[in-house]
Amino acid sequence: MIVSRKPLTIWERLYLPALAGGFKVTARHLFRSLFRGKTVTMEYPEQKWAVPPDYRGAPYLVRDQDGNTKCVSCQLCEFVCPPKAIKIIPPGPAGPLADRPNAEKMPREFEINMLRCIYCGFCQEVCPEEAIFLLKDYSLTGQSRDEMIYNKEKLLALGGEQGGIQKWKHKLEEAKEQDTFPVKV
Amino acid sequence: MNWNFIIFSIIKIAIVIGVVQGMVAYAVLAERKISAWIQDRVGPNRCAPPFAKYIPVVGPALTRLGIFQPLADGLKFMLKEDFTPAGVRKVYFWLAPAIAVIPSMLVVAVIPFGSQLGQQKMVISDLNVGILYTFGIVSLGVYGIVLAGYAANSKYPFLGGIRSSAQMISYEISMGMAVIPVLLIVGSLNLSHIIGWQAQHGWMVLYSPVSFIIFLIASFAETNRLPFDLPEAETELVGGYHTEYSSMKFALFFLGEYSNMIASAGMMVTLFFGGWTLPFWGLNHPAATLGAGLAHILIFLVKMLLFMVLFIWVRWMFPRFRYDQLMDLGWRRFVPLALANILVTAVVLWMKS
Numbered sequence: 001m002i003v004s005r006k007p008l009t010i011w012e013r014l015y016l017p018a019l020a021g022g023f024k025v026t027a028r029h030l031f032r033s034l035f036r037g038k039t040v041t042m043e044y045p046e047q048k049w050a051v052p053p054d055y056r057g058a059p060y061l062v063r064d065q066d067g068n069t070k071c072v073s074c075q076l077c078e079f080v081c082p083p084k085a086i087k088i089i090p091p092g093p094a095g096p097l098a099d100r101p102n103a104e105k106m107p108r109e110f111e112i113n114m115l116r117c118i119y120c121g122f123c124q125e126v127c128p129e130e131a132i133f134l135l136k137d138y139s140l141t142g143q144s145r146d147e148m149i150y151n152k153e154k155l156l157a158l159g160g161e162q163g164g165i166q167k168w169k170h171k172l173e174e175a176k177e178q179d180t181f182p183v184k185v
Numbered sequence: 186m187n188w189n190f191i192i193f194s195i196i197k198i199a200i201v202i203g204v205v206q207g208m209v210a211y212a213v214l215a216e217r218k219i220s221a222w223i224q225d226r227v228g229p230n231r232c233a234p235p236f237a238k239y240i241p242v243v244g245p246a247l248t249r250l251g252i253f254q255p256l257a258d259g260l261k262f263m264l265k266e267d268f269t270p271a272g273v274r275k276v277y278f279w280l281a282p283a284i285a286v287i288p289s290m291l292v293v294a295v296i297p298f299g300s301q302l303g304q305q306k307m308v309i310s311d312l313n314v315g316i317l318y319t320f321g322i323v324s325l326g327v328y329g330i331v332l333a334g335y336a337a338n339s340k341y342p343f344l345g346g347i348r349s350s351a352q353m354i355s356y357e358i359s360m361g362m363a364v365i366p367v368l369l370i371v372g373s374l375n376l377s378h379i380i381g382w383q384a385q386h387g388w389m390v391l392y393s394p395v396s397f398i399i400f401l402i403a404s405f406a407e408t409n410r411l412p413f414d415l416p417e418a419e420t421e422l423v424g425g426y427h428t429e430y431s432s433m434k435f436a437l438f439f440l441g442e443y444s445n446m447i448a449s450a451g452m453m454v455t456l457f458f459g460g461w462t463l464p465f466w467g468l469n470h471p472a473a474t475l476g477a478g479l480a481h482i483l484i485f486l487v488k489m490l491l492f493m494v495l496f497i498w499v500r501w502m503f504p505r506f507r508y509d510q511l512m513d514l515g516w517r518r519f520v521p522l523a524l525a526n527i528l529v530t531a532v533v534l535w536m537k538s
Contacts, residue, residue, distance in 0.1 A: 022502035026223050033222040041226045
């Protein structure tokens with residue numbers, strides 16, 4: 001396809017129509033923003049944006065629908081965390097027992113250093129108990145580095161409730177629906 | 186020793202420098218707000234001292250206009266760390282911002298910003314060679330930039346300084362030659378006489394529009410404003426000649442650039458748009474009363490503000506000139522055009538006499 005390039009008229013070579021067009025466009029935007037308030041700025045913190053559902057905010061520990069904590073101190077999230085932000089102290093053989101029925105252990109202490117967290121979501125992906133979730137907080141502030149190391153109570157308090165996801169059951173069903181699968185299920 | 190003259194001159198200098206520096210600070214704010222509105226966003230609208238929210242209606246309104254932002258900017262410039270990079274010649278490094286600022290402040294000495302208040306003429310020095318003085322001082326502004334680029338001991342500022350100085354020198358020629366028809370028509374270099382002539386015969390822009398256009402575009406190039414922005418463009422040269430300068434020195438460069446803009450706007454208003462006169466309501470004559478004197482000063486300020494808004498507006502209208510296009514325009518188009526303009530004006534004046 002050949003683009004036709006007509007030779008420019010004398011007015012166009014002086015760029016006068018281009019100048020006039022520039023004036024019109026900028027004037028239109030200027031008066032629109034100034035007198036009718038149509039700006040595209042979102043004036044944070046008075047106006048906030050809507051956090052989409054799968055947003056990877058800050059990681060928190062959650063309870064299930066009966067109010068039980070879910071973490072069993074398997075330490076998988078601690079080992080997978082790329083910047084090593086999670087630090088778990090397991091109960092050990094003589095440590096405290098779990099605070100709910102149907103669980104063998106719970107962590108003695110669970111700390112996440114929010115200044116090291118990179119919000120990658122690996123801990124949520126790897127947790128077998130669906131105990132840690134990346135929720136919707138995106139602006140965390142504190143007044144000292146120690147304040148930003150969140151311990152277990154704070155994480156549980158901020159986590160809220162996330163019952164009934166059962167990710168491994170759904171993964172098993174997906175695997176069974178596949179045509180070939182390396183292991184007999 | 187004419188003590189009267191000296192004391193009034195000192196008072197005038199103090200007031201003018203105070204007002205010009207205040208205008209520079211608020212020109213920065215105006216640039217940020219107007220640029221923001223042109224780009225569909227809001228400029229600075231949050232900065233406020235603690236008592237501002239207690240003033241009933243005006244406080245929050247002024248905060249949303251960003252009136253207190255220049256105070257914060259000034260405070261920032263004073264408190265920032267003043268860093269001298271290694272390997273620079275300290276003398277030149279410290280001297281360059283001063284040399285960049287001083288000519289712009291000197292130019293306002295000849296611009297008449299009113300007619301008179303009582304017995305005092307509203308111009309700091311009513312030189313008979315006002316325009317010659319102006320162009321001489323503006324040429325000194327090149328030294329500051331050259332020195333700034335050279336003293337920073339770094340590639341990008343050096344290139345920016347060289348480009349900027351070449352650009353300024355080329356456009357000074359066309360600027361000077363564009364003003365010559367004005368002088369031919371008026372017959373005097375004294376800026377007050379030019380304004381007097383315009384009061385009688387109408388604004389100069391109607392008599393030689395070509396020289397107004399050349400002067401306008403050359404003053405965009407003189408002050409390094411878009412579309413002749415190449416020496417300080419961020420995408421081209423990081424920061425151009427003021428990359429390596431921090432806090433107060435950078436503030437001085439900034440001050441120099443905006444004072445240059447204000448001085449150029451003042452020159453344009455004086456030479457082409459009648460200075461402090463308006464063609465109606467009897468404001469064509471030097472003020473007889475105090476009220477008329479103040480009205481003249483106000484008229485001058487309003488006209489100058491309109492030109493400042495034009496400077497800011499044009500920045501967001503046009504793309505930047507490439508360096509060879511810039512030099513081509515300055516030497517191959519404007520110089521012949523200005524020369525032809527002088528010739529035509531001289532011939533027309535000769536045929537009329």
